[in-house]
Amino acid sequence: MLTMATKTNLPRSGRSARRSAVLGVGLIEVMVSLVIFLIGVLGLVKLQAHAIQVDTQAGDRNRAAELANEVVTQMWTSQTSGLSEEVKTAWNDRVADAARGGLPNGKGEVTAKDGVTTVTITWHPPWRAASEPDQTYLTQVVIP
Numbered sequence: 759m760l761t762m763a764t765k766t767n768l769p770r771s772g773r774s775a776r777r778s779a780v781l782g783v784g785l786i787e788v789m790v791s792l793v794i795f796l797i798g799v800l801g802l803v804k805l806q807a808h809a810i811q812v813d814t815q816a817g818d819r820n821r822a823a824e825l826a827n828e829v830v831t832q833m834w835t836s837q838t839s840g841l842s843e844e845v846k847t848a849w850n851d852r853v854a855d856a857a858r859g860g861l862p863n864g865k866g867e868v869t870a871k872d873g874v875t876t877v878t879i880t881w882h883p884p885w886r887a888a889s890e891p892d893q894t895y896l897t898q899v900v901i902p
Contacts, residue, residue: 792862808901811885822861823895825852825879839870863884865879877897
């Protein structure tokens with residue numbers, strides 16, 4: 759006669775216990791690698807935000823140089839270091855109007871002394887705190 763042996767619920771021992779421990783360690787390794795990956799992704803996001811900010815600053819400085827060049831060109835073509843109030847007002851309006859190629863909170867000033875004309879443009883980017891200093895672009899030219 760054949761008898762059949764059945765397994766009862768015996769405590770884990772030997773190979774199956776070691777296998778469960780290995781599976782738990784594998785899960786911890788996956789979680790640690792996800793944390794490291796997420797830290798890297800957050801670093802890339804911060805780097806991208808900083809790159810956009812630097813690009814915006816460079817664009818503002820470029821626009822300030824173009825605006826200064828515009829007013830210097832007007833003085834050069836008229837062969838004088840002085841501009842009429844109408845021209846100065848129109849230029850200042852353009853510097854202050856960010857929608858028309860100006861700068862955010864932009865102000866322009868043109869002064870002439872001893873044959874040297876100084877063009878100063880200041881602006882304050884909207885993303886900077888009000889307590890931070892304004893950005894400044896200054897150029898000096900001698901108009902014969």
